[in-house]
Amino acid sequence: MRPQHDTGAAGRRPAPPRRPVRRHRPAGTGARVAVTLLSAFVLFVTGYAWSNYRHLLSGLATSDVTDGAAADGATDILLVGMDSRTDAHGNPLPAHVLRDLHAGANDAALTDTIILLHIPNDGTSAVGFSFPRDTYVHIPGHGQHKINSAYGRGKDAAIASQQRRGPADPAELQRLGADAGRKLLVRTVEGLTGVSVDHYAEVNLLGFARITEAVGGVPVCLTAPARDSYSGANFPAGRQTISGADALAFVRQRHGLPRGDLDRVVRQQAFLAGLAQTVLSSDVLANPARLRALITSVQESVVLDRDWDVHAFAERLRDLAGGAVRFTTIPVEDPAYETPDGLAVRVDPRKVRAAIEVAPAADAVTDVLNATRTSGLAQRVHTELARHGVRVGEVGNTTARGTSVVRHAPDSADAAARVAELLGGLPTERDATLPGGRVQVLIGSDYRGPAAPRFAPPRGVVFDGFRSGQAPGAGADAITTAAIPCVS
Known part of the structure; x- marks a missing residue:
């Protein structure tokens, strides 16, 4: 579905140019999926038709990831977008679906989008911290690498270990590997942030498009027209409603943006704000057809940890107001840091931990x-x-x-x-x-x-861009769900 313009503009826009053949994987394919995770979160916490609760959980995929909630004054949820060509249950996506979503072939297990949702125990607010995909971190047992490789390293190591013990069922190997990859990613995030991750939620490629379609589209706003042959982005300036493949292109684009991946993170945060508003303010939860489609989409695309009592969690947070969810980015020291793995994003763990510790102060x-x-x-x-x-x-x-x-x-x-x-x-x-x-x-x-x-x-601070020592999500880039911000 093409964007619906609030101004009522008619006519078809030119089709996006054909993407050139590239030898490396399409950039940002995981980033375009993680931003739908809040749809499931909002669905759980806004007091929707609870008669659908058992139906939702009956088909939801779960994983042995976390060690259970820690009594540290807050609930921390790790939201992960998987660059995956399978559904939440490990089934390969059909070729025609991959074509419709402009998704190329990619066997790598990468988590290109990671958001830590930090919710104080009073349940009155939430802060989502985005991690740039190339953040250079310590991965336990593997040394310093980009954070988006933690999942894959853990998965590959677990599969190799199991294979050394003898033949194994391929499906069981994939399950063991996925659980190990998730656990290593959780440990990596905990080491960087100093928090104890209480719960884990993961979404795949297919779910993104279907969830945005199930809610009837998501409102976004651009400060200028955007066109990018790599992602397929082709949007006018101003407010518009997008869904499906267009939504994927919106949050996927990084080429042509002033700060590349850092501005793409802001795109994702703006999209989350629009998605939360849509679910909170529209008739999605009161519309049986849309609710069924949303539940089906969540079942196909979302993986939760097994220790999560979603119903109890929802009851505790059902008074959370839409505007009380704020999105920002962890503090960045150098967005073009030279490493043996290529250019990466350098961060100071002490500053990352300090930013998360003072998050409730914003309330x-x-x-x-x-x-x-x-x-x-x-x-x-x-x-x-x-x-x-x-x-x-x-x-x-x-x-x-x-x-x-x-x-x-x-x-x-x-x-x-x-x-x-x-x-x-x-x-x-x-x-x-x-x-x-x-x-x-x-x-x-x-x-x-x-x-x-x-x-x-x-010096070192600029209000329309990025400088060393300034958190990309601060200042003009700080986003809440109280409004739909216009972004690059």
Whole structure:
């Protein structure tokens, strides 16, 4: 299905150019599938027709992946997109399906898209951290390699070990290998992030197209027209609704984007925002035909860990609001790092762990009060904080003062520290009179941070691109499910 334009534009767009023959695998084929995982998550947590629950689970594939939930104050779910030419049960996809999806032949077991969904135990919010596919990490037992190879290395090692013991059933080999690959990927992510992965969800190539079609398409928005012969992307600028092969092309494209794979990650996050809005705000869950199609698509494409009590999890999170799901990218040090495996993405594990540790800080509400004579300064600071995913409450004026400060309730020190850093390193102070979960920014006449008159950003930071030390998902790229953002 071609994109449906909100403006009502008619006429067919030219067909995308034929893709040239390439000797290496098509780039990003796994990336185009993982972004549908939130559809299953939203389906489980929004209080849909529970009479369908048993039907959903009866055909759902499961895997022995995790060791069960850890009592660490949050639930961490690893969402994985498999560059796979099989369904969730290991059955090969028909050739005509691969042609329709513009998927070439590829036997490699790669996880080109990985998202860690971090949900504090109060269930009021969630933060999804995207991992660039070429992130250079330590893979237990294998040394330093790109993170998208962890699954394949674990699978190949397990299959080789089993074959040394003697003949084995091919289907059983594939099952053992897949479980081992998933376990090694989980261990790799845990080593990088410092979190304990509680649950695992995996989606394959076929599921992406069918899930987007089952919900009636997903709204997206582009800042400029996009055309790419490698992915088949061919879209106009502006808002449009896409599904099926067009949705695959939208999240697959990396050629022609200013930051390549890093901008593709932003595409995926924007698509997730649109997908979550579609399921939450449309009649998908109230439409029996669409609900049946969605359940069938999930059964064909999603693999969950065996320890996951999805029903109990859904009941705990059913009050999660769509806008409370935020997407960002782990901090990146160097997007073109030279390694024995070729160019990779260098990250600092300490900064990755710090970013995840302070994720709940974004859930506090921050009030911004202007104590200067500069009209509109509080509103401009509000806009700056919102660009970084901070929830802003009251915006107004207060009694004049010479010094700026970030005050916080006793339970909101981490949130205050993040806000203070975003505003140029303001001092913070505890204020027991503030209600829980509240931060208050008082802008004094000494304020020289972002949005201040004559403010100049420090070196290494740019608001329309990427520089070393800046997280690609921060700033203008931070995305929530409260709105459909326009992206490159």
